[in-house]
Amino acid sequence: MSRSNTLAIAAVVILIALALLPFVAEKFTVQFATRILIMAIFAMSLNLLVGHAGLVSLGHAAYFGIAGYCLALSSPQYQAANFWTSLPLAMIAAGALALAIGALVLRTSGIYFIMATLAFAQMLHSLLHDTGIAGGSDGIFIYARPDIGFFGWRAFDLEKFGDFYFVVLALFVVVFGFIGVLRASLFGRVIAGIRVNEPRMRSLGFATFRYKLVCFVLAGMLAGLAGYLAAVQFGVVNPDMLGWHFSGAVLMMVILGGMGTLAGPVIGATAMLLLEIGFQSLPAVDGINPGKHWQLPMGIAIVLVALYLPNGLTGLLRRGRADE
């Protein structure tokens, strides 16, 4: 059996398992799985930049957060927003922000690019944190989850955790499929070429700036999708959604899972959230509570992966295979 067949079967099995989850699992587990799927979408969006185009952004949370804020600000108070208008609006807002920031930061490269993306995200964080325009440091509560009814047809209710899970799962599958298709497209080949050798792409006649900018906007919009869903799940947005801690955490997920691979960011997001909850629930022994200091074992785990799995966790699955 060929490798691609094995992968396809594995994907179908995982998908069926995910679809059956709400029927067998408790509320906590379903909500936790929802959180993983949302973070996986976010990590996939960052991987588009870091893994596929070779653009290491340390400010990707800005687009995630801005979409959440967009939902919070566009929701009527104590009433539900319309899912079908508020989601595109949030994604367009994130995309527009990425367009404006990308047009500036993509003129830099390497370490300067990292610093510039970080700087813009921190500016936005400060703006939301230190001014009263959007609830200041407390953020904004979203009292009612968006209404996903479609011309009176109400098959799903986002207030129900199971329904919300299915909507997130469906969007996750769409994003996963889209990125899978994108990688093999003409556009995908161009950004892969830019990652490997951008000067050579220019000498071949590609106007690389515009491809990088479109990639940056796409990644921003998909991060916005994740941020919107996160805002729906938690019912609150706050400035930490745009903070550099969070940008760093999602970058860690991408690296942990394996940059530039399709499944890497999904595996990375899953592994990191599972490790987090695992370390947090370590039992206290003799008055020492390791669960409170979960970041210590987490740091060790990440260092171990960095040392022994340079291609991330997906490197375990595909030892010795070149990623093309």
Added chain:
Amino acid sequence: MNEAILRTRALSRHFGGLAAVSDVSLACEMGQVHAVIGPNGAGKSTLINVLSGDLPASAGQVLFDGRDITRLAAERISQLGIARSYQKTNLFLPFTAFENCRLAAQSRLSSSMHFVRPALGREDINAAAQRSLAQAGLAGRGDVIVCALSHGEQRQVEIAMALATRPRVLLLDEPLAGMGAEESSRIVELLRELARDHAILLVEHDMDAVFAVANTLTVMVNGRVLESGSPAQIRASRAVQEAYLGVDGA
């Protein structure tokens, strides 16, 4: 000389106080091979880098079809139909030889902003890539990852990529360096063939190859043109023999 497709006028490129290329005027015509020779450090590669837009000129002009292209970016110059190869192999090392050439061929699409349809579904581009691989003598080697190819084969990929962009002008920076005798003669044969419907600017140290294909020669020393003329004129030139050919024992 009127139909020169690529022409430079008093072209100069300085690096701080160093004049790597100084006051160089030359012309490339369709159907001709114009070879630029000279000792190491004469400014030959810098000249190609300025012509291709990889480096901005410090002074002077580059004209393509009578149009001033001195300030154009590398990608614009490539799109006009000026392709180049690099002296130091400059490829997409993790990709296959075919993918390197396929990307080169893909560059001729008016836009690559296509997000869904698989790139490999574009049979016209695949065919162009295969054709250029075959022209450069790499038929059957397309599926090999470029970093696993021999040095000489990588040089051939450089040429194949330049061809895949369907250029009118070829700027070749030491295409034969590091190639075996067999590939070398194959590429010389290819250059002769290509010269029929291209203008070729050839920088090369292999004097046998240069005198075998060149219609015009320009000898550069210390960034300046020492002598320019037909192969016979250059061979007979005393200045050239003293400055360059004599040293080589030619």
